[in-house]
Amino acid sequence: MHRMLLGLICLLPLAAADGSSIRFLGKTKYLNNAHAVVTHTIDDSTKYVIQCIDTMDKYGIKATIFVSTEEDPAPEDRFFTQLQMRELWPRLRQAISNGHEIGSHSRQHPCKKPDNESFCSAAYTDYEIAGSRDDILKMTNQPYVWSWCYPCGNCANHDFIQKRIAAAGYIVARNYPNEATNGHMRPGVQTWDPNTMNAGYTQAVQHKGTAKNDTVDSAGNDATFDEVYRNGGIYNFMSHPQWLDYGPSEFYERHLARISGKKDVWYVPMGPLYAFRTLSERTTVRAMDSGRARARFEVSNDLDPKIYNGSITLDFVAPADVEVLSGGSKLPAQGDALTDRWNTEYVRREGEHLYVTVRPKTTIEFVPAGSVPPGTDVTGNWTAAYTTENGLKRQSTFALKVEGDRLTGTITSERGRAPITEGRIAGKDIAFTVVRKGNGDEVAVEYKGRVEGEVMKLSMQFGGHEVLEVTAKRVP
Ligand SMILES: [Zn+2]
Numbered sequence: 001m002h003r004m005l006l007g008l009i010c011l012l013p014l015a016a017a018d019g020s021s022i023r024f025l026g027k028t029k030y031l032n033n034a035h036a037v038v039t040h041t042i043d044d045s046t047k048y049v050i051q052c053i054d055t056m057d058k059y060g061i062k063a064t065i066f067v068s069t070e071e072d073p074a075p076e077d078r079f080f081t082q083l084q085m086r087e088l089w090p091r092l093r094q095a096i097s098n099g100h101e102i103g104s105h106s107r108q109h110p111c112k113k114p115d116n117e118s119f120c121s122a123a124y125t126d127y128e129i130a131g132s133r134d135d136i137l138k139m140t141n142q143p144y145v146w147s148w149c150y151p152c153g154n155c156a157n158h159d160f161i162q163k164r165i166a167a168a169g170y171i172v173a174r175n176y177p178n179e180a181t182n183g184h185m186r187p188g189v190q191t192w193d194p195n196t197m198n199a200g201y202t203q204a205v206q207h208k209g210t211a212k213n214d215t216v217d218s219a220g221n222d223a224t225f226d227e228v229y230r231n232g233g234i235y236n237f238m239s240h241p242q243w244l245d246y247g248p249s250e251f252y253e254r255h256l257a258r259i260s261g262k263k264d265v266w267y268v269p270m271g272p273l274y275a276f277r278t279l280s281e282r283t284t285v286r287a288m289d290s291g292r293a294r295a296r297f298e299v300s301n302d303l304d305p306k307i308y309n310g311s312i313t314l315d316f317v318a319p320a321d322v323e324v325l326s327g328g329s330k331l332p333a334q335g336d337a338l339t340d341r342w343n344t345e346y347v348r349r350e351g352e353h354l355y356v357t358v359r360p361k362t363t364i365e366f367v368p369a370g371s372v373p374p375g376t377d378v379t380g381n382w383t384a385a386y387t388t389e390n391g392l393k394r395q396s397t398f399a400l401k402v403e404g405d406r407l408t409g410t411i412t413s414e415r416g417r418a419p420i421t422e423g424r425i426a427g428k429d430i431a432f433t434v435v436r437k438g439n440g441d442e443v444a445v446e447y448k449g450r451v452e453g454e455v456m457k458l459s460m461q462f463g464g465h466e467v468l469e470v471t472a473k474r475v476p
Helices: 002-011 048-059 082-097 117-123 126-139 159-167 218-230 251-259 270-282
Strands: 023-027 036-043 063-067 101-104 147-149 172-174 234-239 265-267 284-288 295-300 312-317 322-326 346-350 353-358 362-368 380-387 393-403 406-413 416-426 429-438 441-452 455-462 468-474
Touching: 023 284, 036 048, 036 147, 036 270, 048 063, 048 082, 048 251, 063 082, 063 147, 063 270, 082 101, 082 126, 082 441, 101 126, 101 270, 117 159, 147 270, 159 172, 172 270, 218 234, 218 251, 234 251, 270 312, 322 353, 353 362, 380 455, 406 429, 429 455
Parallel strands: 036 063, 036 234, 036 265, 063 101, 101 147, 147 172
Antiparallel strands: 023 312, 284 295, 295 362, 312 353, 322 362, 346 353, 380 393, 380 468, 393 406, 406 416, 416 429, 429 441, 441 455, 455 468
């Protein structure tokens, strides 16, 4: 049907290339007008989490990684997973910079089968709910903790527990119904769950339970994905890393191979997916006086951008000879890449449609192609200086290179040299990311700011620390 619609549009005569030919059609259902969504969640802080993330990364599958955050609970409180956390944090930080999400699975994984109201009331303390959230905020650079997962699937049906989870700022809480009679295998949800605090998923892809010889219905798993994909739904599957078999010929990896690499799918963790829905629903787009541009639109909502920091996609009809600015910066064109992030900004053309993916609370301007000044040429060496949170003075050297609106290069400091992994320059606006490695750890450091002649004023942020001001001067 999608293709047929496109065919019809192509038969229409081309509109005149003036401002009036730019029209806002609406917000797309999924980011970048994807046809369907694949989202994954994995549970528990076992040592298998690392192998599971490595396997997902081989296929570009993005997951919410639910961990119980307490490192060394009293023996009577220990669930078998918890002592792994110390080894997991470095890999989790790396996973975040690669587009995964860390969610909370409480601190101590309280569990009772079956649960009851008095157990839930006693187990769901501030220590477990807010404490695990704060552990994740402290140990990673993720600026929010969106997702909760009920340990053992307990307590998800209790209204008063759902309220406690929501009150701690979680926007989605995933359930795990009825493991005792295999109710957890196929909850069958193929879109957003209407109750975000007791949210279901499509199916479990794992051995049925703790016994490794429990069968895995691979054909059934694949068929369920095919059905959701065909219908343009949300394929939301969950796994316990300790109940998988690893290797290219085993069921988990074969399923990932089956569902990955599709250009019309959005690969995204569960929290950002639910955040996207709220963001998209609450955002309004209003045509403004075009001023000196060909067309201008205000994109706004009343949400806190620190929490709802993702992008949405706006569908425009626009002639080929325009470029799009968001907040004064030119948006890069995205070609044939996979849609596997939720907070980047770009435009993508499909026939007459221009899909504009932006973080809301901005002004979008359509301007004639070629009218945006090219990125300031910052190619060369710069000396950067800043003061740390503890009042220590630090220096580093930027070696930069500009090609079009792409910025590449390296940053050298006392911690060694690191390449710029993502860099953009538009006019005087500059933004780049450097991944610092050390002690088996990886931390993404983000720089953003403006260039004025021979001076660059940047903000720098990493690892959940406060934003630091950096001044860089060109080395003559
Ligand atoms: Zn669990």
